[in-house]
Amino acid sequence: MKRFKTILHGLIVPVILLVIWEACARAGLVSEVVLPAPSAVALKWWQSLLPAQPFDPAAGTYLAWAFSGELLHDAYASMFRVLVGFAIGAGLALPAGLLMGANPRIYDLFNPLVQVLRPIPPIAYIPLAILWFGLGNPPSFFLISLGAFFPVLMNTIAGVRHVDGIYLRAARNLGVKPLTMFTRVILPAATPYILTGMRIGIGTAFIVVIVSEMIAVNDGLGFRILEAREFMWSDKIIAGMITIGLLGLALDVAMNTLNNYLLRWHRGLEH
Amino acid sequence: MSSQIIVTGVNKVFRTPEKDVVALKDINITIEPGQFVCLLGPSGCGKSTLLNAVAGFSLPSSGTITASGVPVTGPGPERGMVFQEYALFPWMTVAQNIAFGLEVKGLGKAEIAAKVDSLLDTLSLKDFRNRYPKDLSGGMRQRVAIARVLALDSPIMLMDEPFGALDALTRRNLQDELLRIWKAFGKTILFVTHSIEESIYLADRIVVMTYRPGTIKRDQWVDIPRPRDPADPAFNELKRELGRLVMEEQQRHAADELKLAAVD
Ligand SMILES: Nc1ncnc2c1ncn2[C@@H]1O[C@H](COP(=O)(O)OP(=O)(O)OP(=O)(O)O)[C@@H](O)[C@H]1O
Numbered sequence: 001m002k003r004f005k006t007i008l009h010g011l012i013v014p015v016i017l018l019v020i021w022e023a024c025a026r027a028g029l030v031s032e033v034v035l036p037a038p039s040a041v042a043l044k045w046w047q048s049l050l051p052a053q054p055f056d057p058a059a060g061t062y063l064a065w066a067f068s069g070e071l072l073h074d075a076y077a078s079m080f081r082v083l084v085g086f087a088i089g090a091g092l093a094l095p096a097g098l099l100m101g102a103n104p105r106i107y108d109l110f111n112p113l114v115q116v117l118r119p120i121p122p123i124a125y126i127p128l129a130i131l132w133f134g135l136g137n138p139p140s141f142f143l144i145s146l147g148a149f150f151p152v153l154m155n156t157i158a159g160v161r162h163v164d165g166i167y168l169r170a171a172r173n174l175g176v177k178p179l180t181m182f183t184r185v186i187l188p189a190a191t192p193y194i195l196t197g198m199r200i201g202i203g204t205a206f207i208v209v210i211v212s213e214m215i216a217v218n219d220g221l222g223f224r225i226l227e228a229r230e231f232m233w234s235d236k237i238i239a240g241m242i243t244i245g246l247l248g249l250a251l252d253v254a255m256n257t258l259n260n261y262l263l264r265w266h267r268g269l270e271h
Numbered sequence: 272m273s274s275q276i277i278v279t280g281v282n283k284v285f286r287t288p289e290k291d292v293v294a295l296k297d298i299n300i301t302i303e304p305g306q307f308v309c310l311l312g313p314s315g316c317g318k319s320t321l322l323n324a325v326a327g328f329s330l331p332s333s334g335t336i337t338a339s340g341v342p343v344t345g346p347g348p349e350r351g352m353v354f355q356e357y358a359l360f361p362w363m364t365v366a367q368n369i370a371f372g373l374e375v376k377g378l379g380k381a382e383i384a385a386k387v388d389s390l391l392d393t394l395s396l397k398d399f400r401n402r403y404p405k406d407l408s409g410g411m412r413q414r415v416a417i418a419r420v421l422a423l424d425s426p427i428m429l430m431d432e433p434f435g436a437l438d439a440l441t442r443r444n445l446q447d448e449l450l451r452i453w454k455a456f457g458k459t460i461l462f463v464t465h466s467i468e469e470s471i472y473l474a475d476r477i478v479v480m481t482y483r484p485g486t487i488k489r490d491q492w493v494d495i496p497r498p499r500d501p502a503d504p505a506f507n508e509l510k511r512e513l514g515r516l517v518m519e520e521q522q523r524h525a526a527d528e529l530k531l532a533a534v535d
């Protein structure tokens with residue numbers, strides 16, 4: 001009941017805004033190209049969610065048909081790029097960060113390079129990415145992995161360096177050898193930092209995927225909203241933006257769930 | 272294996288940018304197997320420094336320490352340590368914390384499970400086996416820390432103010448538990464405290480230390496039969512005597528602090 005009230009409470013402002021927006025659009029106060037009515041956006045969103053063709057058993061299974069809508073295809077394409085790019089970026093950053101965090105020599109060797117490269121926004125790599133990788137998915141993967149790489153790297157280094165000395169001493173007292181120390185003590189002790197890095201990393205990856213789709217590929221949500229602009233289909237642009245927002249939210253919820261599960265031992269997470 | 276600790280001519284100097292701090296000066300003690308020895312002294316007199324030297328975390332600047340006949344060159348599971356800050360691994364459950372040292376030793380799964388079960392029993396932790404440390408009270412955490420060290424089967428137990436952060440009742444409870452374990456397992460225990468009462472309640476022998484440089488001021492045997500009663504006249508007599516000794520050192524410590532404050 002309380003929960004229901006909170007939800008109702010949260011709906012007040014959005015509903016009022018939607019009503020005003022709809023009224024303005026219907027009264028013709030703004031042009032349809034500048035700001036289409038929310039109902040038109042919703043309709044467009046629904047249409048692009050559904051399959052474009054009627055079901056034809058000869059063309060494929062029912063499931064394949066049900067997911068053949070343009071929106072789902074684009075959402076899948078974007079999500080695929082984010083996940084592959086993130087997996088590459090975080091997959092490289094994690095071991096690199098562990099090494100740099102644990103070994104001062106390696107840290108001193110690579111830190112200057114990292115400090116110089118880190119502030120360059122991934123988007124600034126677009127021209128190079130196209131020169132190096134041409135068109136299609138590879139430049140997107142490259143840019144997204146760059147976006148995920150540095151946040152994961154920096155946080156992993158910090159996590160390893162901030163492991164409380166008391167854990168190391170307790171472990172040495174138990175007779176723990178270096179490899180076990182790394183996998184069973186340093187790595188778990190650093191997970192809060194590492195997960196923070198991953199969360200920032202996937203956020204960056206999500207920004208970069210939309211931009212990268214505007215340059216080198218011909219599907220994905222970023223591509224779709226740019227394409228819609230050429231035809232001045234603002235309802236489609238907004239419908240695409242809303243989908244991007246929903247996907248971003250889904251990623252965040254997924255990361256949060258993973259976070260809560262992996263850090264169930266952590267002090268700061270009591271509910 | 273004999274679990275004797277021999278400290279011979281140990282000095283420890285901490286070099287800091289301002290000055291050198293002589294934390295330990297010419298310490299000589301022999302602790303026989305099965306003895307319960309308390310290190311007593313005011314804050315900063317070098318109790319932890321000496322304990323850490325025996326544990327092998329921070330070796331002496333000069334002099335030697337042997338434990339069970341072997342020179343101490345680093346930390347090891349034959350000298351199990353219980354820290355004041357508990358130092359449990361927060362990402363492991365109670366049972367996993369206790370099992371960790373056994374896994375490191377390379378014991379088999381069944382053997383580990385049996386041992387963990389019996390230790391959970393010994394320390395009344397059965398109902399908490401799958402909890403994480405964050406969900407335990409301070410007293411419970413220290414029980415887990417003791418179980419973790421007992422799991423190692425180390426003949427020597429080193430304890431640095433293990434009950435310092437606990438309330439009086441929990442503290443007495445754990446002291447009794449510790450005495451029971453000490454008798455049952457026949458450990459040699461070196462126990463740091465700055466509570467005079469705690470030292471008299473627990474120890475066979477109390478080593479009182481001086482403040483800067485850390486030397487041995489008094490090596491005092493406690494002949495009061497156990498269980499000891501803090502209301503007992505002999506207990507109080509000793510308490511007064513030790514209180515006088517510690518107070519002298521405490522005053523030098525306070526004078527030092529004042530000097531430091533004046534410099535600032
Ligand atoms: N790493 C260090 N560097 C410099 N000085 C140190 C260091 N560790 C300890 N000291 C100094 O050595 C002296 C002894 O310290 P120690 O921690 O052994 O005292 P303690 O008797 O355990 O005190 P407490 O009851 O506060 O724990 C103190 O004066 C302290 O300032």
Ligand SMILES: [Mg+2]
Binds near residue numbers: 318319320431
């Ligand atoms: Mg101390």
